[in-house]
Amino acid sequence: MSQIRTAALPALARVPGVAIVLVALLVGFSLAGPRFLTPANIANILMQSTVLILLALPMTLIIMTEGLDLSMGAVLTLASIALAMTVVATGSPALGFLAGLAVGLGFGLANGALVALIGIPPFIATLGTLGIAQGLALAVTDGQSVVGIPPSIERVYSGTLFAVPIPIIIGAAAYALGHLLLYHTRFGAAVFALGGNREALRLAGASDRAMLIVVYAVGGLMAGFAALLMTARMNSAHPTAGIGLEFDAIAAVAVGGTSFERGNGWLFGTLLGVVAVGVLRNGLNLLAVPSSAQVACIGALVILALFIDALRSRP
């Protein structure tokens, strides 16, 4: 942690809103019922958060470029269906995995090209690809689940490595890679510049367009990867499985303190934001709150975290 550049590490005196919110949620749900604060439930929360972290990490980069990717949930759905159908048709989990990744990467590149080359505003471009991906998912499945997936896929979610559940290893590895990418590579510096000062990037001799395409492509690729976890968790692929995941991802990024302006992003904040969203959903589940009301609670969570930050940033 000591290696994080100063930009990413707020002064300890100013505890970020997301940390306050997270602690408040943990305390609140612990007091609300005995089933929340158990090792099994905590592990459960982390397990359930892994799909979200895979989406929220690239979403952080995209939002740092003053962009947005609304298509992530739908692309994940379509990738999951491509994966399942390929596995069912060929019997090869590897081919299925690659099919999912290919769908994700394809949509990511398309988003990047629409935004960077054609200049369509990210909100509109990814709204369009959301529709396409979601529509395709429903069309090819006729609205039905794809079943008959071999247990080897299912084990990606339920299996362990050195007694650690595989999804948690994947989530941790994804975060570590994201951290390296953002804070230790040229590409990471370019992400800060894409949102902060694109002209600076151009004058430095880098191709801002190429970098922007890569940012969206990473988002698509990660959605394709997350499709593996999602499919493994449900042991099937369903054409509505990923609906609204982009909402959770954007919420986690916003709760985590990444601003939508000037390339002001904080990856660790996104991690905390993902956990906060996971804790909220899990706690509300334990309290038997219906999922529609959960969405409203996540919305309130975003506003609360940003409200705390706004209060503190006043002179």
Add this chain to the structure above:
Amino acid sequence: MSAESHSAAPLFALQGISKQFPGVRALDDVSFDIRAGETHMLLGENGAGKSTLMKILCGAYRPDAGAFLVSGEPVSVITPADARRLGIAVIFQEFTLVPYLDIAHNVFLGREFPGRIPGLIDRGRLYRETRRVLDTIGFDIDPRLPVHRLGVAQQQMVEIAKALSQDARILVMDEPTAALSERETERLFAMIARLKARGVAIVYISHRLAEVFALGDRITVLRDGRKVASVLAAQTTPDELVRLMVGRSIDTTYGRHFCDSPGDLALEVKGISADSGISDVSLTVRAGEIVGLAGLVGSGRSEVARAIFGADRITAGEIRMFGAPMDGSPQDSARRGMALIPENRKTQGLALARSVGDNIVLAGLRKMFRSGIFSPRRATEAAQAVIERLRIATPSPRRTVGFLSGGNQQKVVVGKWLNAGARFFIFDEPTRGIDVGAKAEIFKLIDGLAREGAAILMISSEQSEIVHVCDRAYVMRAGRIAGELARQQLTEANIVRLGMHQ
């Protein structure tokens, strides 16, 4: 040192450079050379071709005709990378910094050192090299600080470090002191002297004649895309330079007829304080009067303006306009005829992407269209009247404001408030970034407003402007009024004396 004593061939020369834009001949057969260790000042009004010349130097534009010579040999400069290879570095007026990257990453943006692990940056070396560059310019700051936490002057220093880290042999600076205080300017000048001693050639663009003489070895004056003259600083005078720039002899003292019998009390400020750092500020402005607000950058002048306008809440004191107390909101101030013409027109005073006409009617919409229904015809008529009254140089009210010159943009801001019926104007640095010829126009405009009975409070960092334009002035120091100077006492020396920190 005279220019002739640099016996060597020029380090770098531009020969017969021409550049045509649609409808404008930006540069016409301009030749220009730079010698090692000299400061070459580039002077000219806005639109004279300085920026175009600079962009050609750094490879951002390609000239239509002309040649680049390095040590007498022709070379081609087509891209920014070519220019960088030749050792040309440019410090633009608009910063090219990334706010949420730290200083080191900004200095080496796009040139990061590869580490041992493929793909990763060698951060140890990044911070070491940055430290080294910062040390050479005597800038003692943690290279891990993100740039958005720095002040404007510190950001300027980062820009300079960025340019120098490329081992620049030619450093081009575009109005580097525009945003600096006097102390910071001194530091910059000291650094320029050190660079010159190391043989770095400096091309320095400026509007400020004092700087031109303080720094320049040679001075090249551009006018309407042509080179008018290259002269030695030691062999010219400010008056001659002004004449060369504008092509006619203008009165640099703005010769104003001062107001002998001011009218009623327009603004009365009694002991106001605000969280922005001003305390116990009292001042008055009468109708027909131009009152100056002088002081160093950071002494609280703009904060006083904001407090008067209601943009910042006051924590003590009272503000009265035309006898009635203000309720401290910008809406109330604007409705009652107060206009704040901010320092930064681009972000605070104008909708740059909208037309001249739209901008002019913007503040007066409520007054003009009481029914709430907008009439384009009436709006255009009102805009046209203001354009004629202020002599705004625009082909039509439909012209986008962003395309006008700085002086004309300033007029549009004034026109906006005139149309809204303003009677008390606060000008915050009205001539910032405006060339000499347009300055006189702006002062004529302010004078005209005062003659028609408007009350004016004018903030300026240029003491000569306060002395030549204002009927009287207040001088601020560290958030307080350090003193008031009546017409007879209003001299640059008195302003400096009152404004200096003890």
